[in-house]
Amino acid sequence: MSSSLTSINPGTLRAKKSSADLINDLTTRMSQTKIVSGGGDDVERTHTEAPGRYIKHPLQNAWTLWFFKNDKSRSWEENQRPIITVTTVEDFWSLYNHIEVASKLPTGADYSLFKEGIFPDWEDPRNQDGGRWIINLDRKHREGILDTYWLEVLFFLIGEHADQHAFQVNGAVVNMRMKMDKIAIWLADASQSESIMAIGKTLKEKLVNLDLTTTIGFNVHQDEKAMSRPNFGNKHKFQL
Ligand code: MGP
DSSP: OOEEEOSOOGGGSOTTOOHHHHHHHHHHHHTTOOEEESSOTTSSOOSSSOGGGOOOOEEEEEEEEEEEOOOTTSOTTTTEEEEEEEEEHHHHHHHHTTSOOGGGSOTTOEEEEEETTOOSSTTSTTTTTOEEEEEEEOGGGTTTHHHHHHHHHHHHHHTTTTGGGGGGEEEEEEEOOSSOEEEEEEESOTTOHHHHHHHHHHHHHHOTTSOTTOOOEEEEHHHHHHSSSTTSSOOOSEEO
16 A cells, blocks of 8 residues: 655755645645555656655654444454554655545444554553544535545644644544444543643634534543443533
């Protein structure tokens, strides 16, 4: 699944720009950028740049994309498959452009993006004391805003938009479900209410299209784990 960008001109990217700015730049550029897949870093990198001038822009953290396929013959954990870990802005885009958008996934499937080394479950040592901000999305939004929201959440992660609270951000999950699709940001420590609220507010601001009457709720993983239907009738610890 390795792939490389072929026509980004890194010389025009300012070295001191933040990841978020780089991502915005690249969003514009990607519409005109050709991607070659399957070749790794050294295949058709660019026809115009000398190899030494090709500089990828590192992300602050390495992020692993996981895919959950709802296969009833396997356990929940076995259905979680790591796809690839990305460490640069360019590789993130290369990945994003090679996979299906979330809205095209089959019902029952998930994508998760987590910091490298964190399994996307409640039991991982770095998740076990945490919780998640959840956005519930009616299925009628699947064709419209779901993909936009998910991409915005991915930017939130890899662009470290939580700023000083970014240490709390472990990952995010999009669940495609029959009753209600869900997007959630998973945080490391459910006892740190200040950073949880700060992250929730930033998240809500980022999702500009979010209907103002829509609330987002924060659930503690241990509470969800203790319930047989985690997201059903759950009382949020926080709400925004
Ligand atoms: P889900 O996939 O997160 O939500 O959890 P869904 O399908 O909308 O269902 P609902 O229960 O929220 O209405 C579905 C089921 O998957 C859970 O009830 C658990 O059995 C299992 N599951 C989900 N998660 C996130 C975990 C996890 O982190 N660890 C384990 N062991 N099981 C999980």
